[in-house]
Amino acid sequence: MRVLVLGAGYAGLTLARDLERRLPAAVELTVVNDSPFHLVQHEVHRAIRRPSVADAIEVPLDEALDRAEIVVDRVTDIDRTSRRVHLADSDPLDYDYCAVCLGATTAYYDIPGLESHAIPLKSLDDAAAIRARYFDACDDGGRVVVGGAGLSGIQVAGELATLSAEEDAHTDIVLVEQLDTVAPSFPEAFQRAVRDELLDRGVEIRTETTIESVSASTVETDTGDLEYELLVWAGGLAGQDAMGADRPTVRADLRLDRRTYVVGDAARAMDANGEPVPASASAAIREAKIVGENIAEQVAHEQAGDIGDFPPRPRQYRFDVPGWIVSVGDGAVAQVGPSIFCGSAAKAMKATVGAGHLTSVGAISKAAELVEEELNS
Template identity: 25%
Template sequence: MTNMQDVPSSNTHHLVVVGAGFAGLALVKALRFPGLRITIVDQRNHHLFQPLLYQVATTILPTSDVAWPIRNLFKTRADVTTILGEVVGIDEAARLVRLKEGAPLAYDTLVLATGARHSYFGHDEWEGAAPGLKSLEDATTIRRRVLLAFEKAEVSGSAEERAALLTFVVIGAGPTGVELAGIIAELAQHILPKEFRTIDTRTARVILVEAGPRVLPAFPESLSAYAQAALTRLGVSVQTGEAVTNITDEGVRIGENEIAARTVIWAAGVKASPAAAWLGAEADRAGRVRVGPDLSVPGHPEIFVIGDTASVLNEDGTPVPGIAPAAKQQGRFVAGLLRARLSGKPPPARFRYRHSGNLATIGRSAAVVDFGRIQLKGALAWWFWGIAHIFFLIGTRSRIAVALSWLWSYATGRNSARLITQRDIHRNER
C-alpha cells in the first residue's frame, strides 16, 4: 500500500533522488522550485566526503570530519524529505521506487545517483582478505587492520609471522592507492617508531602493486615519475607491470611471486551500483548505465542517472571521469534542466564536462597537481591539494576541524585518530 504522502498531487511535482553522494547532493542543493517536492533516499544517513576517506583509514582524521548527517544538511529545506532506505527495484511503468522495507515511493521524476563499489574483476572472494575503500565501514576496517598488525607484531614470538604482520600490500596505484601507501609508510617510518619496544616499525614493508606500467596512469608521465620517486623515498616498494593473481588471509600472489602479508588493501577498480539492472537499461563493462547527452535514460526522459553509476561521454566520445567534480557538475546540470522543464522553458540539450584538474597526495608534504598546462609537484602541490579539499568540505565547522587536524599532524608528526574500534566487517568479527 502506498503512503498518501508519496503520491504526487495535481499541483506538485515529486522528484525522488536515490543517493546522497556528490552528484545527488549537488542536484538537491541547486534545485528549488515552487510546488516541487524532493525526496532523498539513501541506505546510509550521512553524506561522505570520499576524497579524504583514506585519511580516516590511515588514522589522520576521525570519521566525524568526513561525514555529515543528510537530514542536518537540509534541515532548513521544508521541500526536502530524507528517507533512510535501501532501493531494491524500479517500476518504470508505474513510476515507483521499491524499497527493501516500507511502502514504495511514487515519483514524477527520478534521479539515480547511487555511486559505485569496488570491483574485484570476477574475484569477489578476495574482498574478505582485501577490503576496498568506499565507505566509513571500509575505512574503519582498514584502520583496524593496520593498527592491529603493529600490535600483533609487538607480541609475536615468530620472526616469520612478525615479518608478515609488518608487510602491507596496497593493490592499485591510482590516487587512492598512492595516498594509502604513502601514509602507511609515513605511519611506520615517522609516527610509530617511538611507541613500540619490541619491534622497530621502520622495518615494515609497504608494497604498492599496479598491473599497468606506471603509478597514477591518469596523470602526465612526468608527474607519475615524480610520484613513484616520492613513494620510494618514503620506503614504499612500487611493483608495476604485473597483476595480482590471488589473495588470501595469508598474503598475495603477484604473477608467480608469493608475498606473506596480513594486511592487504584493494584500490584497483570499481563497479557501478545495480541501477542498470533495476531499469533493464544498457550498461558498459563496469555496469554503469549508458545515458543520453542530457543524462537521461534513453526512452525514459523522466529518469536520470548521474555520478559514478552513469556512463557519460563527452562530445568527442571520450568518457567523463568518475571523480567528484564531474559528479557535482552532473548534479547541477540536471538541476538546471529540471528547473527549465518546470518553468516551461527549453532545457539544455547536453551535458558538457569542464575538467578542473587531477590531484593526488603522497605522504605528508608531497603531492602532484595536474591542470593541463599548469603542473605542480612537491610541497607547493601538497598545500594546494590541502586548501582545495578544505574549500570543498561541507560546512565551516568541518573545514576548521580538518584544517586543525592537518596542522596538528604536520607540526607534531602525530595522527589524531589512532583508535582501534568496532569489529572487522569483512572478517565478521564480533
C-alpha cells in the first residue's frame, strides 16, 4: 500500500510528518516536491531587503522527514480514475491514498501585459529578482508599483518602503488594490492598523483602482496611468497545471474522492460551518492535521480487512485560528482575538510564529536564525 503526498509546503510537510507517525511501517509513504527543500513561504518577502534570511527559511526535506521516500520532481498530472500521478522526469507513481498539497500559482486574470512585465513573489528567486530590479532602476528614485493589497502585497510594499528609507533612495512605493481597503479579507480593526503602518512608511495606497493593462513602463488603471520602474504582482491565486489550472472547491472533509484529498491553497475549501477557508499557512497546517487523521484511519480500516464494515467517517475541518499577523517593513501588525498589536510586540509575535513553524518541522537551529533575522530587521 502506498500513500502519496504531493507538495512539501506548509500543508504537505505537516501532513507527511504526521503520517510518518501514524502509518504502519509496512505502508509506503512517498513525498513528491519540485525542490529538495521546504520553504517558509510567509517569510520570503524578507529576502528582498535581507537576502541573508534565505538560509533560515529553507529546510532540507531529508532532514525534516524520517522515513518517507522523497521524490524531487514536478507533478504534471493526477489521474484519479487509475490512481496514478505523472511526473515530469520520473516514472508515474500509483497510489492507494493521495493528498494534493501543491499550493497555488499566481493569477494574472488575463490582464494584457501583466504577466510579461510583473515579478511575482512565490520563491527566493522571485525575491532576488525584485531586489536586483530595485537596485538597477530605483535606488536613486523612481516608482515601484505593487499590485494587490492582500498580505503578500502588504509585506512586499512594506519591505520596499523600508529598503528605500535605508538606502535614502526616495523611491515612491504605490500599493494598488481593486477593492476598497487593504487586507480586504480581514477584520476592520486589522485593516486600519495595517493601513496606518503602511502610511507611516510612506507607502501611497490606491484602493478602488483596477489595473487594466501593463506596458514596459506604464500601468494603466481605471483611475489613471502609473509610470513605473518596478512592478510586483501579488494579486491572486490560480490552480497548478497538474490540477488543470483549477483550484477545486471541496467540502470540510477536504476530499476530491474517497482516496484523494486536497489540502491548503491547492483548493477552495468550505469548512464544517459552510464558510470559505481563507488561503493562509495557518489554515493549511490545520487542514493537514485533519487529513492525516483521516488517511491513517482509512488505511487502518482497509488493512484490517473488514470489507463488510462501513469505512470510518472522515473528520471535518473547522476554520479556527487565534488571530492574524503581517510584516510591514521594519514593523508588524498582529490581531489576537479583538486586540490589535503593533511595534515591538507585533514583531516579537511574528518572529515567534515563524520560529514555531520551523521548530515544528524539526529545524530548531533555523528557528533561532529566523528569530535573530526578524528581530534585527
